[in-house]
Amino acid sequence: MASLLILVPLLGVILLNLPLRFLKRLAFPFALALALIQASLALFLPADLWNRIVVSFDGLGNFNLTVDRLSIVLILSIAIVLFAALFVGWFTIQDEKKRFNFINLLILAVIGMNGVVMVRDLFSLYVYLEVTVLASLVLISLDRDRDGLEGSFKYLILSTVATVMMLTAIALLLMTTGSTSFSEVAAALKTRPDYVTTLAVAVFVGGLSIKSGLVPFHGWLPDVYSSAPAGAAVLLAGIVTKATGIYTMIRLVTAVFGFTPQLKALLLFIGAISIVVGALAALGQKDFRRMLAYSSISQMGYMILSLGTGTPLGIAGAVFHLFNHAIFKTQLFVNAAAVEEQTGTHDMDVMGGLSARMPVTGATSVVAFLSTAGIPPLAGFWSKLIIIVAVWVSGYHIYATVAVLASLVTCAYFLSMQRRVFFGKLAEEFQSIKEARVGILVPEVVLALITIAIGVLFPYFLNSFILPMISIVG
Numbered sequence: 001m002a003s004l005l006i007l008v009p010l011l012g013v014i015l016l017n018l019p020l021r022f023l024k025r026l027a028f029p030f031a032l033a034l035a036l037i038q039a040s041l042a043l044f045l046p047a048d049l050w051n052r053i054v055v056s057f058d059g060l061g062n063f064n065l066t067v068d069r070l071s072i073v074l075i076l077s078i079a080i081v082l083f084a085a086l087f088v089g090w091f092t093i094q095d096e097k098k099r100f101n102f103i104n105l106l107i108l109a110v111i112g113m114n115g116v117v118m119v120r121d122l123f124s125l126y127v128y129l130e131v132t133v134l135a136s137l138v139l140i141s142l143d144r145d146r147d148g149l150e151g152s153f154k155y156l157i158l159s160t161v162a163t164v165m166m167l168t169a170i171a172l173l174l175m176t177t178g179s180t181s182f183s184e185v186a187a188a189l190k191t192r193p194d195y196v197t198t199l200a201v202a203v204f205v206g207g208l209s210i211k212s213g214l215v216p217f218h219g220w221l222p223d224v225y226s227s228a229p230a231g232a233a234v235l236l237a238g239i240v241t242k243a244t245g246i247y248t249m250i251r252l253v254t255a256v257f258g259f260t261p262q263l264k265a266l267l268l269f270i271g272a273i274s275i276v277v278g279a280l281a282a283l284g285q286k287d288f289r290r291m292l293a294y295s296s297i298s299q300m301g302y303m304i305l306s307l308g309t310g311t312p313l314g315i316a317g318a319v320f321h322l323f324n325h326a327i328f329k330t331q332l333f334v335n336a337a338a339v340e341e342q343t344g345t346h347d348m349d350v351m352g353g354l355s356a357r358m359p360v361t362g363a364t365s366v367v368a369f370l371s372t373a374g375i376p377p378l379a380g381f382w383s384k385l386i387i388i389v390a391v392w393v394s395g396y397h398i399y400a401t402v403a404v405l406a407s408l409v410t411c412a413y414f415l416s417m418q419r420r421v422f423f424g425k426l427a428e429e430f431q432s433i434k435e436a437r438v439g440i441l442v443p444e445v446v447l448a449l450i451t452i453a454i455g456v457l458f459p460y461f462l463n464s465f466i467l468p469m470i471s472i473v474g
Contacts, residue, residue: 003065005041005075005114009034009107016104027103028090034107035083038114042076065118069468073319074117074247077326080450081238082110084330084443088337089231091439102142102231109135109235113243122170122180122256129166129211129244133159136240139232140224151227154220158210165207172200186256201257205249205266212245214304215274218297225293226346230337233289237296238330242322246303250318259310271305272399274298279409283416288336288346291417292329295372298406299325305403306387309394316466317386324371324379324454331368331447335361338436338444339421348417353426358435362422364448369414371451374407379454386466 012030016023067075085106093099112132119125137159141152174180176196177188189197206217213221225237257263278298285291299321306318338361339354340346355362371380384407392400435441454461 005038005118006065006111009111009114013104013107013111016100024100027100028086031082031086031103031107034110035079035086039076039079039083042072042079064120065115066120067118070247070251070319071117073323073465074243075114077323078110078113078117078239078243080447081235081326081330082106084238084334084447085231085235087439087443088234088334089229091437092230092337092341098142102139102229105135105139105142106231106235109139109240113239116243117247117251120182122173122182122185124180125248126163126166126170129248130163132240132244133163133211136232136236139235140228142229142232145227147227148229151220151224155224158217158220162207162210165203165210169200169204169207172196172203176200182252182256186258189256189258198260198262201263202266204252204257205263208245208249208252209270210245211241212249212300212304213241213297214245214270214300215277215297218274218278221297222290222293225296225333226287226289230333230340234330234333234337237292237333239326241296242300242326246300246318246322249304250307250315250322253307254315264308264310267304267308268396268399269308271301271303271308272402274301275305275403275406276301279406279413282413283409285413286347286349288339288348288417288421289333290346291348291413292332292336295332295410295413296325296329298410299329299372302384302387302403305399306390309390309396311390311394313386314390314394317383317390320466321380321383321387324383324451327447327450327454328368328371328380331364331444331451332372334440334443334447335365335368338440341436341440342433343430348420351421351427351430352424353422354430354433355422356426357430357433358422360441360444361436364444365422366418367448367451369418371455373411373414375411377455377458379451379458381455382458382461 012034016027016030086103089102089106090099093102109132112128112135115128116125116132119128137152137156140155141148170180173185176194177185179185179188210217221241225233228236253259253263275298278294278296278301282291282294282298285294303318303321306314306321308314336346338358339351342358343351343354367378371378374381374384388400388403391403
C-alpha cells in the first residue's frame with residue numbers, strides 16, 4: 001500500500017505527458033484526486049494495512065517503504081498542502097502551459113516527499129530529498145522573472161551545500177557501520193560510537209538545518225518564499241521545508257542518531273535562537289510574504305526546541321506542532337496569494353482596510369494568526385502548550401521562558417499585519433477590489449475549519465494522536 005503513494009503519482013505524470021491533448025485537461029482533476037485519496041488513506045486506513053505491500057530491492061542496497069504513525073501524520077500534511085497549493089496555482093497562473101507544468105512539478109515534489117517519509121535507508125532518503133528539492137527549484141523559477149530566478153539560485157547553492165554535507169555524513173557512516181539502513185546504523189552507533197560517527201551525525205544535522213532554514217542557515221528562506229509563484233510558495237512554506245528538514249531531523253534523531261547530551265544541547269540552542277531571531281526579524285518586515293517567512297523560521301524553532309528535550313512528550317509536541325504549522329502557515333500563504341491577486345502587491349504599508357472588501361480572507365487570516373500565536377482554543381495553542389510543558393518539565397526553564405516570551409512577539413507582529421492589511425481605512429486605490437475567486441476561497445475556508453476543529457476537539461486528538469505518538473517514540 002505504501003508503495004502506491006509513489007507509483008500511482010509517477011504513473012500519472014508519465015501518462016499526463018503523453019502526446020495526447022485530452023490528457024492535459026485531466027491534470028487538475030488527477031492531482032486533486034491524489035490529494036483527496038492520500039488524505040483519506042491517512043485518516044481512515046488502519047495502520048496495520050499500510051505495510052502489507054512492501055517494496056524491496058537487493059543489490060543497490062536495502063530499499064523499503066515503511067509507514068508508522070509519524071509517517072501517517074506527514075502523509076496527511078502533504079495531502080492537505082497539495083490540495084491548497086493546487087487550487088492557488090491553478091487559479092493564479094493564467095498561461096495554460098505553465099499551469100500544466102506547475103501541476104507536473106507539484107506531483108513530482110509530492111512523490112519526493114512521500115518517499116522521504118516512508119524510506120528507512122539513509123541513501124534512499126537522500127535520493128527522495130533531492131527529487132523534492134529539484135522539483136521545488138523549478139517551481140520557484142517557474143515565472144522566469146528576476147526575483148524567482150534569484151531565489152531559485154540561492155536555494156540551489158544552499159541546497160547543494162546541504163547535499164554535500166549529507167552525502168559526506170552518509171559516506172562516513174557507511175565506512176564505520178557497514179550499512180545505510182536506519183536500524184543497522186542505529187545499532188552500530190549504540191555499540192561502538194567514536195569521533196568519526198559523532199562527526200557524521202553533526203555534519204548530517206548541519207545539512208538538515210540548512211534545508212530547514214534554521215538559524216544561522218536561514219538567509220535563503222525569506223527570499224525564496226517571497227519570490228516564488230503563489231502556488232509554489234504555498235507548497236514550500238506549507239510542507240517542503242518541514243518534510244525535507246524538520247521531519248527528517250525528527251526521524252533520524254529518534255530512530256538512528258539517538259539523544260546524546262551534545263546533540264540535545266545543540267538542538268535546544270538552534271531551536272531557541274531560531275525562535276528569537278525569526279520572531280524579531282518578522283517584526284520589522286513590510287513585505288507580507290517575507291514576514292510570513294521569518295515567522296516560519298520562528299515556528300520551526302519551536303519544533304527543534306521540543307525535539308531537543310529528548311523526551312516522548314517533547315517529540316510528540318514537535319510532531320503535533322509540525323502538523324499544525326503545515327495547516328496555519330499554508331492558510332496564511334493562501335491568504336497572501338489572495339491579497340496579492342486582488343491588489344497586485346505584497347507591500348503591507350500600502351494596504352489597509354481590505355477586510356471590508358475581502359471579508360472571508362480577512363476572517364480566515366485572523367484564525368490562522370491566532371493559531372500561530374498560540375491563542376486558545378485554536379490548534380496552535382495546544383501544540384505550543386505541549387512544547388512549553390515538555391521543555392519546562394525537562395528542566396530547561398530558561399528555554400521554556402524564551403518560548404513563552406516569543407509567543408508574545410508573534411502576537412505583536414501578526415497584530416501589526418492585521419492592522420496594516422485588513423483593518424483600518426480602505427485605501428483609495430483599493431476601493432473597487434473584490435473578494436478572491438472561489439478557487440482560492442475553498443482552501444482558505446477548509447484550512448480555517450481544520451484549525452478550529454483540531455483546537456475545539458483537542459481531547460479527541462489527544463487520545464487518537466498525541467498519546468499514541470508518545471508510545472511510538474518512547
